[in-house]
Amino acid sequence: MDWEPRYRRFQECQRYVAWSDYDAQRVRSLATIVDPSLQALVDDFYAEIERHVHTSRIISGGQQQMSRLKEALLCWLRDLFTGSYDRDYLRRRYEVGRQHVQMGLDQTYTILAMARLRSGLLADVSVRVAKTIGRRLLQFERRLRGLLFLSNRERLASVLLDLARQSGVATNDGISLQIRLSHHDLANIIGCSRETVSVEMAKLRSDGLIDSGRQRIVLTQPRRLEKLVSRNGI
Numbered sequence: 001m002d003w004e005p006r007y008r009r010f011q012e013c014q015r016y017v018a019w020s021d022y023d024a025q026r027v028r029s030l031a032t033i034v035d036p037s038l039q040a041l042v043d044d045f046y047a048e049i050e051r052h053v054h055t056s057r058i059i060s061g062g063q064q065q066m067s068r069l070k071e072a073l074l075c076w077l078r079d080l081f082t083g084s085y086d087r088d089y090l091r092r093r094y095e096v097g098r099q100h101v102q103m104g105l106d107q108t109y110t111i112l113a114m115a116r117l118r119s120g121l122l123a124d125v126s127v128r129v130a131k132t133i134g135r136r137l138l139q140f141e142r143r144l145r146g147l148l149f150l151s152n153r154e155r156l157a158s159v160l161l162d163l164a165r166q167s168g169v170a171t172n173d174g175i176s177l178q179i180r181l182s183h184h185d186l187a188n189i190i191g192c193s194r195e196t197v198s199v200e201m202a203k204l205r206s207d208g209l210i211d212s213g214r215q216r217i218v219l220t221q222p223r224r225l226e227k228l229v230s231r232n233g234i
């Protein structure tokens with residue numbers, strides 16, 4: 001099959017809705033945000049199909065076919081969020097569409113199913129994006145207040161606690177940070193010199209609050225670190 005005319009038509013459709021590389025990038029950036037809700041969308045999609053005679057009678061293969069279909073739709077949705085819409089993508093989409101035409105599915109239901117999927121995605125994306133922005137704003141505000149009101153030692157403690165929340169793993173010795181950061185990196189984050197970070201890290205170590213060495217940091221007393229920061233209401 002000659003795919004070029006189809007691909008040109010696909011590009012023309014993209015131009016019709018002013019689709020750009022920037023849009024593709026934005027869709028890609030949503031992939032991890034929406035992924036946790038995709039399974040629920042898939043379940044809802046097929047639950048609705050089962051509620052209508054014209055659609056439910058097409059799925060005659062029982063539970064086994066249903067599980068296969070759900071798996072296929074989940075892949076289809078993940079493919080949508082890769083942000084890559086090249087010829088191969090078009091070919092994959094085209095094949096799925098062709099199967100539906102061949103099985104004699106009334107196109108009305110494909111359009112309805114797509115509309116249901118789209119509104120489910122939009123509702124979910126807006127809630128999740130709002131939550132993500134809210135979380136980032138809070139984090140930003142806390143950092144800003146930290147920069148204004150905390151000492152270097154307290155700012156350092158606050159950043160170490162943030163990192164522990166994001167990438168800490170509980171061990172027998174305390175919370176081990178999975179992200180490797182040099183004193184130089186930490187200095188850039190809290191806005192002071194590398195020397196200051198080295199001095200403050202040594203103090204936190206000698207007070208027994210952390211254990212560290214060669215970009216490895218363990219928060220041995222996270223509670224005491226929290227107290228150090230919360231004294232200032234940050």
Ligand code: HEM
Pocket residue numbers: 049055056058059061065068069072073076095096099100103105109110111113114115117
């Ligand atoms: C947005 C609309 C839809 C999307 C994105 C979609 C997606 C898919 C995908 C990805 C496959 C698997 C294709 C393959 O593995 O080659 C598939 C197959 C299928 N779909 Fe859909 N679908 C849609 C609408 C519907 C509707 C409304 C029905 C109504 C019953 C339906 C029934 C089926 C059936 C019977 C198969 C074949 C299953 C099999 O091979 O056992 N689809 N669909």
